[in-house]
Amino acid sequence: MPYSYETDGAAIYRQSFATIRAEADLARFTPEEEQVAVRMIHAAGMVGLEDHIRFSPGFVTAARTALEAGAPILCDARMVSEGVTRPRLPAKNEVICTLHDPQVPELAKAMGNTRSAAALELWRPHLAGAVVAIGNAPTALFHLLNMLEDPACPRPAAIIGCPVGFVGAVESKDALWAAQPVPSVIVQGRLGGSAITVAAINAVASRAE
């Protein structure tokens, strides 16, 4: 066995978080936000991500309180829902991704939108008080904002808005940040994605590091 390396998972986490705290500029975050930001940086493998992370006041408390009360987590992609560490969830919370529901392709065609956006229509029965995690599709975040323009649409408790990419990601996150219909976290700019989103969920789910 010629390659030797750290094989203790807990030690790997400790060393990773220590490196992040030594290198990243986390001074502007509250202690609760700092824990979330550290996990997001960890998932991205990128010190410097912190410069793009924006928390609205009370986001961590709103999301954590909702999860402790049993709120479901609504995810735009299976890569997000599969990444959630179930033992960290405080109330065996349901983790829901409707993207592959058999109704979605027809719905998308009828709406003239992406399947990612259409899938959110199936969130409506679960949306009140939920934690929303959008880590892939800008069209999903835009469609959520449009749904929430209707005062009759149920409100989630908090939104993790981190879609990634080159078309609509910047714009949809800027729109969420400007509107802030509920407490939110975003990664401004093109960066984002399922791993960063999952990290934010796992961080608000439990204070354990």
Place this chain on the structure above:
Amino acid sequence: MPYSYETDGAAIYRQSFATIRAEADLARFTPEEEQVAVRMIHAAGMVGLEDHIRFSPGFVTAARTALEAGAPILCDARMVSEGVTRPRLPAKNEVICTLHDPQVPELAKAMGNTRSAAALELWRPHLAGAVVAIGNAPTALFHLLNMLEDPACPRPAAIIGCPVGFVGAVESKDALWAAQPVPSVIVQGRLGGSAITVAAINAVASRAE
């Protein structure tokens, strides 16, 4: 509906890839590698990633030929296996992730290693000619390299080695690059992760953009 945005998935891909090709420096890649690199940049939302991508000669052909012949894809994490776009696979290839197999926790304890590394022991019956995709755990990549030190261990056809993070990611990818037991692609440095890894799989699976 106050927010208006691009809702045509095909147009979103086209515009994204055009932006990447306008901004990224892709000149050193072969045409086959370029298609893979573009998808990796797309998944990361980050022009500049190309500077860290290294293909060994023949990687794309080796991985694509294996998939066309029906090879399975062996993934270290569910976020990787769930991200693979099934309709892009040329031979209804099996996508295997053994991380949550019930034998894994005991195996990890017995090995004194992480569950991510232990899960690879269950790859052995599938490893000959497979496409390996490691997008999360440096310990999985290190353990694979140690397995392949044994000449009796079956050889995969190609390795996508893109674990992410602050402990072992740099070192495990450098070790893969130095050893190159089979044609490989890596992202040098801390960057990597499931989305980039999935993008590489989806790109070698089909030439369609």
